[in-house]
């Protein structure tokens with residue numbers, strides 16, 4: 424059995440794995456990434472948040488490439504949810520922290536998106552090996568020391584490394600080596616069933632790229648426009664209605680669509696894709712959990728290997744890539760000898776759990792179908808105390824920037840971008856927020872909204888042209904702050 428030495432070995436080449444590998448390689452460390460499949464490979468999780476496509480992809484240096492890939496631009500979300508019988512919408516542009524040019528995300532075919540990130544890791548010097556499956560974690564009494572993997576020919580190899588990052592998603596069992604237990608949520612005990620359609624209708628501009636979520640008696644549907652003609656459609660069904668997803672999955676999905684008139688209408692002229700990678704109707708369950716240990720000496724868990732909540736606000740890839748950044752900061756800090764392992768990973772752990780907790784608390788209340796959209800905004804304000812208004816709190820939370828991490832609200836880059844685009848700002852905010860169209864919702868037409876938007880616009884201009892954003896404050900008393908380049912931890916000046 425051959426044996427090699429690396430600083431870090433990453434297990435899994437999804438968004439969490441490629442992101443952590445890239446951020447560590449950027450600091451000059453030797454990184455090996457082992458992926459058991461050959462990319463591009465299928466994955467669910469297609470609706471992204473601005474925090475990922477601008478914050479993380481910007482820091483990785485891959486934002487332009489992602490933009491050029493031609494993914495559907497997502498300006499926000501539209502919901503038929505709660506007591507309001509009519510759909511209501513939100514636009515990311517309402518938040519001053521997701522100012523003008525960064526006020527959108529993308530709906531992506533994950534095969535393409537994940538492949539772009541993995542290829543980018545290679546460009547940054549990561550040794551990426553596909554068709555290589557990790558089978559064992561090497562450990563001793565003190566710490567994890569490496570992995571054993573099997574390559575495409577079935578040959579076994581040993582890799583010794585200072586850190587093993589488990590980014591192997593929710594199906595692998597490698598996370599067990601970090602100690603602790605995986606606890607499944609009692610609340611989010613849902614089952615998802617999903618497929619792909621050609622020819623589905625689109626909402627009127629500018630909402631044609633929005634994710635549409637429609638509640639119905641047994642759960643809710645997502646409707647994600649992946650291209651002008653291809654749509655990802657999935658039902659999330661509460662476990663008490665599990666019999667609805669028994670039997671032939673394609674039959675079950677069709678029957679569920681019939682029970683949700685708004686989705687049935689959008690698909691009235693559409694045909695389900697029946698061949699190729701999108702031809703299968705898939706079912707997923709037991710996907711809402713969190714491990715009670717996210718790290719131990721020599722090993723750290725990121726992305727779905729650590730936790731996942733629920734598809735409703737597209738938090739999966741955000742939590743995956745954000746946790747990857749946090750883990751990279753901790754690894755880089757320890758490898759550079761800046762900060763001790765315990766303190767460095769305690770910061771990773773606290774920030775990761777904080778972000779997961781924000782979404783958890785908010786989503787529990789969001790699933791309360793007896794509330795209206797105003798109550799959801801109010802609930803968002805309770806969990807995101809940084810925002811100036813309830814609506815902003817909601818949009819920041821669902822845009823992935825509520826933690827105010829410098830990676831997502833980089834004041835200097837916002838300023839630079841706005842110096843160039845300041846002239847367009849008022850126009851773009853006005854256009855995007857007054858979304859127009861019949862279901863633009865009373866929300867966007869009300870006086871309160873008008874003044875919130877006006878205030879939002881002013882704050883955006885202020886932030887862009889010399890405002891007072893300080894994203895680098897410690898999130899917790901006595902905690903660490905991101906370094907100036909965002910790739911390590913630093914000790915706060917106030918400590």
Ligand code: FAD
Pocket residue numbers: 434435436437438439440457458459460464466467468469470471472555556557558590591592593595597615657707710725726727728731733734736737738739740741743
């Ligand atoms: P993955 O993307 O799963 O990548 C893990 C990689 O590790 C895989 O490529 C796998 O092949 C590899 N691997 C596994 N075991 C090994 C091994 N032993 N050795 C080597 N490699 C290995 N998120 C969103 O952001 N938006 C959405 O709209 C959304 N919708 C969702 C809908 C449903 C029904 C579900 C269940 C999830 C959804 N998600 C969504 C969540 C999203 O799918 C995940 O959070 C995201 O894919 C996690 O990325 P990751 O890199 O951690 O894991």
